[in-house]
Amino acid sequence: MKYSNKIKGIVVFISFIFSQALFGQEIQVKDIVNNRNISSVNVYNDNQSKGGITNARGKMDISIFADDEKITFRHISYLPVSYTKQQILENKNIVYLVKETAELSKIVISVSKWQQNKKEIPQKIVSIDSKEIVYTTPQTAADLLERSGKIFVQKSQLGGGSPMIRGFSTNRLLLSVDGVRMNNAIFRGGNIQNVISIDPFTIKNTEVILGPGSVIYGSDAIGGVMNFYTKTPKLSWSEETLVSGNANTRYASANREKTGHFDINIGLKKWAFLTSVSYSDFDDLRMGENGRDEYLRPEFVTSINGQDVVVNNSNPLNQRFTGYSQLNLTQRAKLVSDDIWEFDLGLHYATTSDYPRYDRLIQYRNEALRFGDWYYGPQRWFMANFQTQKKGNNTYYDNVKFTNAYQRFEESRNSRNFQDVILNVTEEKVDAISSSLDFEKRFNPKIKTFYGLEYVYNKVHSDGYDKNITTDEITDAASRYPDGATWQSMAAYASLEYKPNPKFTLQSGLRYNHIFIHADFDTTFYPFPFTEANTSTGAFTGSIGFSWLPNKWQITANIGTAFRAPNIDDIGKVFDSEPGSVIVPNPNLAPEHAYSAEFGIQKKIGSRFDINFTAFYTLLDDALIRKDFNLNGATEIMYNGELSNVQAIQNASKVYTYGFEFGFAAKFDKRTQITADLTIPRGEEEQADGTSVPLRHVSPIFGNVHFIYKNERFKFDVFTNFNSSITFENLAPSERSKAYLYAIDENGNPFSPSWLTFNAKSNFEINDNINITAALENITDQRYRTYSSGISAPGRNLILSFNYTF
Template sequence: MKYSNKIKGIALIISFIFSTALFGQEIQVKDIVNDRNISNVGVYNADQSKGGITNAYGKIDISMFSDDEKITFQHISYLPSTKTKAEILQNKNIVYLIRSSDELSEIVISASKWQQNKKEVPKKIVSISSQDIAYSSPQTAADLLEKSGKIFVQKSQLGGGSPMIRGFSTNRLLLSVDGVRMNNAIFRGGNIQNVISIDPFNVNNTEVILGPGSVIYGSDAVGGVMNFYTKTPKLSWNEETIFSGSAGLRYASVNTEKTGHIDFNIGIKKWAFLTSISHSDFDDLRMGKNGDDAYLRPEYVTTINGEDAVVANGNPLIQKFTGYSQLNVAQRIKLVPDDIWEFDLGLHYSTTSNFPRYDRLLQYRDGSLRYGDWHYGPQKWFMGNFQTQKKGNNTYYDNVKFTNAYQRFEESRNSRLFQDVILNVTEEKVDAISSNLDFEKTFNPKTKVFYGLEYVYNKVHSNAFDRNIDTGEVTAAPSRYPDGATWQSMAAYASLEYKLNPKFTIQSGLRYNHILIDTDFDTTFFPFPFTEATTNTGAFTGSVGFSWLPKNWQITANIGTAFRAPNIDDIGKVFDSEPGSVVVPNPNLTPEHAYSAEFGIQKRIGSSFDLNFTAFYTILDDALIRKDFSLNGETEILYNGELSNVQAIQNASKVFTYGFEFGFVAKFNKQTKITADLTIPRGEEEQADGTKVPLRHISPIFGNVHFIYKNERLKFDIFTNYNGSITYENLAPSERSKAYLYATDDNGNPYAPSWFTLNAKSSFEITDKINLTASLENITDQRYRTYSSGITAPGRNLILGLNYDF
């Protein structure tokens, strides 16, 4: 009898194990955009008699449900989804959720480098989703930012785009790609174009922190942080191999753009591979017909029988020598061996053709065009990024990321005066190595800590020569930067998120950053009174803020400090900043420090109206500004054969920026809504005598209004973009000297006129896999030039895009 009972017991155990293996069905819930696991998803049937929540890895067993039973998946940050168990199993045990369009429900990463609910972050963050990017169909990553309607972008040429945020730009804004700092030691105070190296077709989503971000990101994050997250490889999570991808074409009439893109993903259970390739070709840009004649291109320089000659432009609306081409290639590889470890390798390469510095080609001297040639050589960027992520549940962390990256930047400047045979060439290369170790630890439901370490090393290679275009003879010339100069940054940071209650969250942080610079100066061409410069300096930055969520409100406030340490461009550059001026090195520089405050309100009225308002104020002390200078007691020196005023970057100013940002969304029904945004920035620079002058990188008032209709397959948007004017009195002194960029007022002074455009765009899903986009921008064919830009904006522009998902 005992023996029989043992047999029955063993049989029962075997039966239980067999049935569990056969019928136990574990599934995974993931974000459809970035393939991330989603924890704490509610999973239940129609009457909620059965259910549960996904674990930390987004997994849950659904064997409790029958095959034809409808299962609902619900999470605060995602749209609800209902599927039958059979459908889920047919989809290889994966359920994808779509992030909610409710802005407060969004998940953001930028504020701490880890996922956070946007409603708990006390800073204003602009989120641009993959759906937004696909719909806006941007030509470059700079256009991607501009089309958000919340970021102002300046352009010196077609192959460019320099964002301005709250009165700051260029090296006071930080660029990041997949968590890796893109700013390098020669990011300059003038407009920079590096953002176009990022392929908009390979960007999964973008987050922009409006305001300081130095606690998490260190030097340069004074005015804001722009984070680009590229597409992520997707695994199959079972033994089958999945293959997916997309192909797209884009055409724009205004510069005869021809862009092609393809990406494809191969995923198996533990490995995934994603390849992305894009190529664009742009002809010369056409401006609009209706506007100020000051922006026309009446003539240009060309070479006839080996000599420069000025010829009339057959069509003054065509901006001669603005076209260029660009290639972007990316490869990402992901390995997930188990539920604890994840490895990710990202390789990115971008290169352009030569492209002219268009604003320099517009300059005149003694009644004739100043330059016979001025172009950038190919702008090249390579990044190799290897990231290791580990989940844990111990005393020190719940999650840890170790990111190691190598970047290589290459650029050159090639200039030749009109009817001169000497082409001056400067070539720059930067090798950048960075390591980041970031931790996340949740101590209890109220307390979470983010902390980490960072090391960055940059080495600058700079070379210059003069080439005789007739004879080919090459002679040495002064380089733009001290060759072999190095820049290093070491930092440690910690940030605390504390939920006083479910509706009130406090976030604070502290960072220490130490900067080392080592440069040797060549005195062959200039008798500098120094042969080397070293910097050994540190800075503490901190912030504290709160997010309060009373019913139908979000109220945020944040105060903090930020800093920017001088880099090689500040300390060691030699270049002609503008006609008649030359910038020389200044080794006696210290960091500039920012002190900022921000207050924001978001109010939901009923179920159909959202209103938001943000006020900001920043003081930048010891600001690094280009000012008149003397070299060996001389205020003028001979540079490139021309007597030039001597200038240098100096800790010579205090800068004040402030302003307001408004926005609203009014929903009439599920299909129709109106959105609007308006940004009002202001800023001054305090001089040594206490007087204040307008700040160079303060954009005009800008905004937009969109009327949007959307159903299951069609989305249609009629919108207007608006920029206010900047009078001569409100132009920065450095801009007043660039009259060739601006229109002329009644007194003969340069100024930036106001402008607006009327536009329409649409998207139609022909099938579940084929999507067509069509836009008509600047319908009334306005001729205008965005503030501080060297190139006139596009005229009427028909844009067509076709995308196929496979």
Template structure:
């Protein structure tokens, strides 16, 4: 009996020791910066006779390696790491940290073909912003997310907004997609648009920006560039386990007394998973800087009242009253993976703002120059809902290796409300857009050195538009002209192919074609305006193409060339809009429009000097013909009509100009030590619009020269970024005619003419990991408290701004 008990004890001890030894062989591989697990890391010895791959949680069993055997850790996006198991075993937490590569030409990108491609095979310039970078910069909105990259210029008419400018183009000449679904709808306008703030930066996994035309894959509007936002997806469990993880974040900023709360929760099983995300932000009135142009100060503002509007003195002229608003964003994702060949994903998105003032309209002076023109000018709640369902199959098709079917429904709501000073009539227009889209995309990579991508797209938009005017004294509501033809429709059907050809192992050709056909149907209401036409019916097509070359003469050198065309078909905003474009001018419908076309060429070079210095440069030239621009017009033979009680000059969107834009983009990354590095960006753009009579003027959306310089220090727990942001001057001679008409948002030069001054800011960001679950971020922006207003912006930027954030991960 005693012998039996002793044997059981011995067996128990031996089993316990075996378990400990087995557990001791398991290590987890983590990103050195964000401590996230790295899957698919190849781990092998010198002669590659032993190989292990890390799992989805970054775990790998190193039991096959001997204690003193040399072990190599390799991953496409990280620096090679060499060590031994003996050295690793000395670490109590059994972790291995990998550091990201300086600049990885083998990085995978999605935007060019909607399928994964190696960056080194792409002839176009693409910049990628991942979730780790977004968390560090802690942007208030997705517009700020792009601006923080240092490669995209962002204009703001008010705090609740942000309109990107890329290579001299903006608004409806840039395309926005979310998870591959176009957000641009039929009322995206040529004036500054704010839809990008509907995308919650907390939910973004990765953002890829294509510079230059992307019409072959994305169709109409992709002239200046494409901004692709890919959101987080549910993470599944390994085996029959349960994977539960989540994040909670809080952010506060002093410049506008911002309070933001965010929470998300991931629930994953082996075949299906759920991801729920909620964010809420409350932004107060924005406070501008102390040192800068006096003309930017908000010396007085209007207090609206039924009994009579009052112009009051602002006790704090640096406070931009009113500019605050609040916003909520909700996302629900569901993923189902029945086997290794199919993925089914459903996404639900909802975003809504409160009312928010259009600040640039509230600072317009009246004709006499002794007061303000508007008592009220505000947007109603901006609402966006999207439901999408995507099915993806890999490896089973007869004529393809990959198949994606994406169906989506979107609903947009927006409204405009304005009332003149001491005018009892509040004029309102409200718009709703229902958008349906269906995409089918194929990938075929079983063709030797060829890889083919092809597919089709159908998009349908229906617009609901209503106008009204309300007497705020009597509360009487009467009908008024709507902004757009109510019930109008816009639709497009398209097919495309994109071919990738490996001419040599170090040389890739990428070419493609797309044909798109667009239909518009709009019936005009003649109740309020005697239109000389009853409707607009447009049926037009566009053929676009691209041809590019990527050449790597050496593994650390890339040279690219790309030629492409892009187009933008007229939409409902172009053909059928009635609106107050600027003081004393009104835009009326024009049913005689055709698409505008862009022809683009760019060359690029990138050189990596032993992972210590990376230099990048690109030069581009774009020629736009039949440009859709706003110009003087006649309505029923008249140059002026009465609009909202004011005599206004008549204008309309017309195919009345040509334009050319050219420029240079530079980037640099320098790595001095393992902890210390430097990054810099510089963009120089020039552009001219040429009229039919041969006269020309500066391009409206050509941003000033802008750039930044960052000095970054980091270790495994702490990261700090000291950086300078810079914008150049746009003189009065280089200011677009439409901008000169808004002289009240600009400073005056020595001759009393409006111009956009240069400016700079000095800033510092930091992030500290208090524990593996808790992170603190702290930023101090505009340290020298500069008072500046970015080009074409109506609202002045924040002064010295302290931003604090706390994030908890579990």
């Protein structure tokens, strides 16, 4: 009996030792201040041949590492730390991280497509992480950019948002989602709203490069690059299945927004899945009580017994026919088969209801409202993105990423003149296929290279017809674009990072891009003097810059070139760009080239003050600008029943943009701080006679000031947003002709007035799972309209948001 008990004791002891060896190497990563678990921490060894990510509970098994192997822990919001496994086990399997307060130490991906420390980047980058996204509670991705305080956003309707960066916008800015360019062959020079297709609830972080990015991203990346990185599925890293997720509801009083969101993550040891659903319903937007009478909505068109009539608006503050709804679906799957291979599939779908173009619905002709209808059909976007990553550590690369994506864009325009029975419809669809192969290689501690190849193919489908709304009879009409047109891009790039010492980094790059365009023109409706367009054109772009870090300073400088090749919108569009004008095709276009310079200084004064300053300048040569044109000698043609001035996109100008960006932060103690941002952009377009006129997409001076108090679970922010005025003399000629968008000065001329709002926002974390945000924006109920926008901004607006994490 004693012998049997002794055997049992030995078995129990051996089992205990074995279990400790097997399960005792699961570690916990925590915040050193509040002891909270930290998920999504990257954990890896020196050569990154082994690694993983902490799960939703901040745990990970580190048994794959040797006892004396150094393990690094890195998270976007914390300072990185490194310990040997033995040290971690001796510390009771707990690793503490310290919150990162210095903006310079953040990790960014945008500049090279691989992780780099922000302090090594010679360009200015705006970073918005997931925690800030939850706090700002944006209705759309466009609002997310605007609320950063560093990017100006124009809106023609509630379902819109067109960013402006350093004097450029629309097709001179590049949108990217998870490394895939969203710009397609019909991105136009006018304001676009494709950014609203991106669901802000699925965004993990956003990085905006202010300035050119053509070396890595090719055509269109002249004024900036907006990179949206969506949430990735989280693995369990243990035998236990990880189930986590979020549920969110939001309400806004100004447009009676009703939003619901739900996502769930299921993580196994090698597989992980993330499913996300978001739905928003927006009613008509209410403008503010106090401001310019020109912005009021005194009357609108409605249909009574099948006839258009103009009726008085019982509440002129209500911007009738601005509401719409939107649905976003996301499905992601991730497979980590071993320490070398990783596979990631992302499926994204977004669709809106019909949504009116408000700026056209308030347009008058002969002192009467011009349109009975003007609305966009559902804007639909689908993307399937399959990405393969491999870790190497061989002669040619340390890491390689192969990205293949398919996108489908659908949009339509529907317009009908007042009391006309004919509804003109144009429908566009674009199929976009892209492949990119990106490499990262470190040759030694001082030299790292990034290089790759890219191919993009777009095919445009375009149709036009007239529909009699009384009889439903449909007849053929001119399409907006040449149907079946194609746009292709092939490119190769290389970038070098040289770091001779910890305080100095030199980064340079070179890219060659070749563009092919083919379009066949239908002369049934317009007597074009050509039947096809064939373009084959190439461009070299390059950049070089440095980041220098003397004591508590960062000094950066960067010079570079960028380009934009003409696309199908430039070459083949037929559209009424403004009242009384129509754009016609022009197949004889060449790329426009940009030459940019940037200089920045950031200084940390003691432990409390931080200031930064950036100066920028860009020359755009052979700029593709809308100018007067003639079609077979005719300077006017009939378009939709109206004699219209003929215009076309042409390589007709030089454009100059320049300006300054300032930032300031002061910390009074650990809980209280003040931040401020100010952007001063300028720009002009050179005319044929040598004179210059103001540039259309240069925003007014804008900025913000925030007074912030926060502790472990509570954050309170009182802030102002402001814009300067743009006088009639400083309005671009194309804007002067749109008086219905603007206020009227004492001389009867349109201008954009200055404005200032006061706002308050608070966030309260009830516990680790429940988060409540409440905001009161535009407290004084100002009535204002941001520059070039067709819709007035929200009046006093109460926003409530509830988030539950499990």
